[in-house]
Every structure is written in structure tokens, then in C-alpha cells.
Amino acid sequence: MGIAALILTSFAVVGTGLVAVTHSGTKDIIAAANRAALEASLNRLVPAERYxxxxxxxxxxxxxxxxxxxxxxxxxxxxxxxxxxxxxxxxxxxxxxxxxxxxxxxxxxxxxxxxxxxxxxxxxxxxxxxxxxxxxxxxxxxxxxxxxxxxxxxxxxxxxxxxxxxxxxxxxxxxxxxxxxxxxxxxxxxxxxxxxxxxxxxxxxxxxxxxx
CATH class of the missing domain: 3.10.110 (Ubiquitin Conjugating Enzyme)
Known part of the structure; x- marks a missing residue:
């Protein structure tokens, strides 16, 4: 395998890893945001201090x-x-x-x-x-x-x-x-x-x- 091919392969591996890490981090952020939005919606109907x-x-x-x-x-x-x-x-x-x-x-x-x-x-x-x-x-x-x-x-x-x-x-x-x-x-x-x-x-x- 030539040097150019090795470089391209390395970039592909690194890129895939970064995408995976980004997706995992983003998924957690989205889940937390959705939870916060749901809590806010519920608390508009029943104030949080009541439970x-x-x-x-x-x-x-x-x-x-x-x-x-x-x-x-x-x-x-x-x-x-x-x-x-x-x-x-x-x-x-x-x-x-x-x-x-x-x-x-x-x-x-x-x-x-x-x-x-x-x-x-x-x-x-x-x-x-x-x-x-x-x-x-x-x-x-x-x-x-x-x-x-x-x-x-x-x-x-x-x-x-x-x-x-x-x-x-x-x-x-x-x-x-x-x-x-x-x-x-x-x-x-x-x-x-x-x-x-x-x-x-x-x-x-x-x-x-x-x-x-």
C-alpha cells in the first residue's frame, strides 16, 4: 500500500471515530434537552414545589x-x-x-x-x-x-x-x-x-x- 493510500486510510479511521464520538455526545445532549423540556412542560401545569x-x-x-x-x-x-x-x-x-x-x-x-x-x-x-x-x-x-x-x-x-x-x-x-x-x-x-x-x-x- 502506498503512502497516499495509508494517509487516506488513516483519515478515514480517525474521521469515523470522531463521528462516533460526536454522535454519542450529541445523543446524550439531546436526551438531556428533551428531558428538561418535558419537565418544564409538566411544571407549567403543576408547579415543581408541589411534588x-x-x-x-x-x-x-x-x-x-x-x-x-x-x-x-x-x-x-x-x-x-x-x-x-x-x-x-x-x-x-x-x-x-x-x-x-x-x-x-x-x-x-x-x-x-x-x-x-x-x-x-x-x-x-x-x-x-x-x-x-x-x-x-x-x-x-x-x-x-x-x-x-x-x-x-x-x-x-x-x-x-x-x-x-x-x-x-x-x-x-x-x-x-x-x-x-x-x-x-x-x-x-x-x-x-x-x-x-x-x-x-x-x-x-x-x-x-x-x-x-
């Missing part, structure tokens, strides 16, 4: 398409204080948005009261259905403090359907889908409260999960 556990590690996965709007596993994160349930968070889907599924982040206190709802992803029409996004309007903030009894079940609808929640001019389908999905998630939490808040096995080990 004392590692909420992201206190996690299970559930499959309940009739309540959660998807047949894929959904992660549920549990907040506790002194071992007692405080709240849980999950990302149910409103499958019947105007332009497709709407992914939500919902926080529910242990007493069944909504800590809040946020929209994580949607494809709704700009200027109409996208008012579900907190960046576009304050509509989504109206869920905080609500529960299965406030309003009563027959009022868990948009005003056009006889309920208490506002709709958008020219875009009733979108808020209707979010209201329906939020209500169904509250029903799921009430029905499975004991399993959802059961102590997680190895809760402080990131990535471990179970299914109630």
Missing part, C-alpha cells in the same frame, strides 16, 4: 384507545409528595380534529381536578382552528380547575352543542374535539385511579415502565 419525586422516572405506559384516542402506548407520569399522589400527566389524542389528530398534554390532580391542558401538536387551519394553541389564544386555559362534575357531564361540550365551552367562529370541530378528548381522559383517570397512581416498580430508574 418531591422524580416525576419523569415515575412513569407507566397504558393502552386504552377508547379513552386516549390512540391505539399506541401512552406514557403517564405521576407526581407525588411524601409518597402520596399529587397529580398525573399524559398525552392523550383528540382523533377527530378538523385536519387530523390533535395531541394534548393533560395534567390531572389526584382529586380529579384538571391542572390544565395544552396542545402539543396539531394540523388545524391557521387563523381558525389553531386558536387551541396557547400561543394563539387563551382558550385552552379555560380547562384548568374543571372536573367531571364541573361542569356536569351533559355540559362537557361546546356552547353550540349545549355545553359551557366556547367555540371558534367558523371552526367548531376543533374545540369540540379537544373538549371531548379532555373529558374522556378525565373519565379514564377516574375509572383507573388506583392503578394509575400505584407505586411504580423501580420508579427512580429512567425508562422503566409497566401497564396497568
Amino acid at each position: 418531591d419525586n422524580h416525576v419523569i422516572d415515575d412513569r407507566i405506559e397504558v393502552v386504552a384507545p377508547e379513552w386516549l384516542g390512540t391505539d399506541q402506548p401512552v406514557a403517564v407520569y405521576r407526581a407525588r409528595r411524601d409518597g402520596q399522589p399529587v397529580a398525573l400527566f399524559a398525552t392523550p389524542t383528540a382523533p377527530d380534529g378538523y385536519s387530523g389528530p390533535i395531541q394534548l398534554l393533560v395534567g390531572v390532580y389526584a382529586d380529579g381536578t384538571l391542572a390544565g391542558v395544552r396542545v402539543l401538536a396539531h394540523k388545524e387551519t391557521p387563523g381558525l382552528g389553531d386558536a387551541i394553541d396557547e400561543k394563539r389564544s387563551s382558550w385552552i386555559l379555560a380547562f384548568a380547575g374543571r372536573s367531571l362534575t364541573d361542569p356536569t357531564p351533559e355540559k362537557w361540550k361546546v356552547k353550540k352543542d349545549g355545553g359551557v365551552f366556547d367555540q371558534f367562529t367558523g371552526a367548531t370541530i376543533t374545540p369540540r374535539a379537544v373538549v371531548k378528548a379532555t373529558h374522556k381522559f378525565l373519565e379514564y383517570v377516574q375509572t383507573h385511579h388506583e392503578q394509575l397512581f400505584a407505586p411504580a416498580v423501580g420508579a427512580k430508574t429512567a425508562g422503566q415502565s409497566s401497564r396497568p
